[in-house]
Amino acid sequence: MPKSAKAEERRASNGAASLTSARTTGNWIDGLDIARAAAIFLVLLAHGAELLPEPLRSFITTSFLRPGWWGVRIFFALSGFLIGRQILRILEARCRLDVARFLARRWLRTVPTFWLLIGIAVLLLPNQWSAATALKNAFFLQSMTSLEPSVFEVGWSLVIEEWSYLALGLLALLSTLIPAIDKRLSWNWILTGAMTLVILASIASRLHALDFLQAGRWESMKKLMALQFDSLAYGVILACILTALPGLQAPIKRFGWPISLSSLAMMSWLGGAISARFRSATEPTSWDWSWLAAAAYPMAGLLSCLLLVGLWNLSYLHLWQPFRQPVRVLAKTSYSLYLIHLPILKVPFLAPLFAISSGGLGFGLYLIASIAMGHICWLLLETPFIRMRSALRSAPSA
DSSP: OOOHHHHHHHHHHHHOOOOOTHHHTTOOHHHHHHHHHHHHHHHHHHHHGGSSSSHHHHHHIIIIIIIHHHHHHHHHHHHHHHHHHHHHHHHHOHHHHHHHHHHHHHHHHHHHHHHHHHHHHHHOOOSSSOOOHHHHHHTTTTSSOOOOSSSSTTHHHHHHHHHHHHHHHHHHHHHHHSSOOTTTTTTHHHHHHHHHHHHHHHHHHHHHHTTTOOOHHHHOOOOGGGGGTTTTTHHHHHHHHHHHOGGGGGHHHHHHHHHHHHHHHHHHHHHHHHHHSSSSSOOOOHHHHIIIIIIIHHHHHHHHHHHHHHHHHHGGGGGOOHHHHHHHHHHHHHHHHHHHHHHHHTOOHHHHHHHHOOOOHHHHHHHHHHHHHHHHHIIIIHHHHHHHHTTTTTOOOO
C-alpha cells in the first residue's frame, strides 16, 4: 500500500482530531478541507451555470438560491471557526507578540496574493482600472459603506474577511491591556458574548439600512461591510462553544451524518424561501426585506456552522477514490481559484469556446481552465507567502 494511503487510513482509524486542538496537535481535519472544496465548487457552479445545458441551467439559476451564495457563507463560517480558535489561544496567553503574529500570518495568507493579482489586472487593462480604484481595492475599501468598482468581482467578501481579522486582532490586543479577568469567567464566554453583540448590531444596521437603500438593495445587503460585519461571528461562536464544552465532540462524531443531512435540508429550505421572496415576479414587500435582514442572514450563518460540525468526522477515505485528489486540489487552491475563476470566464479567446460548446462541455472546459489557472496562481503567488507565514507560527503557550 502506498505510504500516503497508509497515512490516510491511520488518520481515519484514529478519528478526527479535536476541533479545537487539531492545528496544535499536528492533525488536520479532513472534513473542513472537504467543506472548503465544496464551498469553492458551489461558487464555480453558480458563476458558470449559464454554460450548463437545459434544464439543469434553469434549475440552478432560477429554481433555488444560486449556490454561490451558500458557498460564500460556508467560507465565512470556516474562516470564523479557524480564526476563533486562534483568537481564543491569544486571549488565554495575553501576549501582544501573539497578536502581531496573528495579524501578520492572516495578512500573509491573503493580502500579497491579492495585491499581485490586482497589479497584474492593472497592467493588462490599464484603461479599465485607475490608480485610485486599484489602491482602494488593495486596502479593501471598495465596499465598506457603498458599492464601488472592484477589480475582482468577489472582492467584496475579502473586504468583510480582512476587516473582521483586524477587528478580532484589536479585540485580542485590548485583552492584553486590561487586568486579569475573574477566574470564574472564561474567555470562551466573553468572546461568545462579544460576537453575539456583533450579530445584534449587524441585524440592527441591516434593518436601519432598509430605510435608505432603494435600488440594488439585494447587492448592497449582501456585499457591504457595514451590513455584513457579523459574517464571521457565527464561526467564532462555534469555536468558543466547542472549546468550552468539549463533551459535545463525542455526540458530534456519533451523529455526523444526521447533522450534515439535517443542515443540508434546512439550507435547501432557507434557500428556497429566499428565492420565493426575491426571485418571483412579485415585488418583495418590506416584511420580506426585514425577514432577510433579521432572520435569513443569521440563519444562513448558523446553518453553515452546523454543516461544518456535521462534516467534522468526514475523512478523504469516505470519498470515492477518483474524487479524493480533485477535492484536495480544490481545497488547497481555493483562495486563488476564488479570485481567478471569474476573469477566466471573460478571457477573449476562451469565452467564445465556452459559449459554443454544447452538452455541458463548455462548463467542463471552464472548470478545467479555472482549476488549472488557480493551481498556477497558488504555486507561483501563494506558496512563497505560505512559507513565510509558517515561519511566524507561534509556539504553544506553556
